[in-house]
Amino acid sequence: MVDTxxxxxxxxxxxxxxxxxxxxxxxxxxQFLNTHGIYLGRRSTKLHVAGYRWSKGRFGAxxxxxxxxxxxxxxxxxxxxxxxxxxxxxxxxxGAYLAVVASKGGQPTHxxxxxxxxxxxxxxxxxGAQVRRVRARVSTDAERDALWRKCVEFYxxxxxxxxxxxxxxxxxxxxxxxx
Numbered sequence: 001m002v003d004t005x006x007x008x009x010x011x012x013x014x015x016x017x018x019x020x021x022x023x024x025x026x027x028x029x030x031q032f033l034n035t036h037g038i039y040l041g042r043r044s045t046k047l048h049v050a051g052y053r054w055s056k057g058r059f060g061a062x063x064x065x066x067x068x069x070x071x072x073x074x075x076x077x078x079x080x081x082x083x084x085x086x087x088x089x090x091x092x093x094x095g096a097y098l099a100v101v102a103s104k105g106g107q108p109t110h111x112x113x114x115x116x117x118x119x120x121x122x123x124x125x126x127x128g129a130q131v132r133r134v135r136a137r138v139s140t141d142a143e144r145d146a147l148w149r150k151c152v153e154f155y156x157x158x159x160x161x162x163x164x165x166x167x168x169x170x171x172x173x174x175x176x177x178x179x
Contacts, residue, residue: 048088049073057128063090068154073126074100074175078112079119087113091127091175092150098125098175099139099147106164110171117173125175134175144172 052060052073063069069090076085092099104111117123117136125132139147151172152158162170 045087049086052088053126057126060088061128063155066155070127070154072098072100074113074117075124075126076113076116077120077123079116085113085116087111089113090151090155092147092154094147094150094174097177098134099151100173100175101151101158102171102173103158103161103165106161106170108166108168110168114171114173122178133178135178136173136175139172139174143174147172147174 048060052071061071063071070093071088072091074087074089076087077083078085089100102110102114118138121136123134123136125134148158158170
């Protein structure tokens with residue numbers, strides 16, 4: 001988790017850049033884990049969500065090593081179980097909506113939250129201390145192509161994930177605001 005400082009202030013990670021060796025090391029670890037079929041999502045999610053909520057987004061709001069890779073908390077309901085869940089996800093702010101990438105670290109299947117949102121698209125997200133109501137939808141092919149480039153800009157690892165995913169075209173989910 002990364003200390004982002006008080007709300008409304010530039011994140012600490014954005015005020016200092018990590019040396020290139022650090023970024024390379026973090027990316028290498030991520031690639032090693034994914035190529036060996038180790039997906040840490042479930043193992044680390046509970047701790048990340050707890051820290052993010054407790055600090056109102058001051059911790060865990062950015063991906064370490066990539067200050068422009070911002071993280072939100074996505075609430076969703078199990079498609080089959082009906083169990084409420086929360087997933088920390090990197091996002092792109094497109095102004096009128098937010099976009100999240102269903103990469104699952106390049107695994108061959110979609111993440112559970114993707115299936116859950118298709119079954120129950122009306123949900124909430126948390127960015128910092130602010131909770132917003134949103135409606136999820138899968139991007140069209142044209143939207144995905146434009147958004148994919150934007151998402152790779154803030155986190156180049158998505159290109160590796162897409163190569164690793166094989167035949168699975170990683171979808172992008174759009175979170176439209178709702179009243």
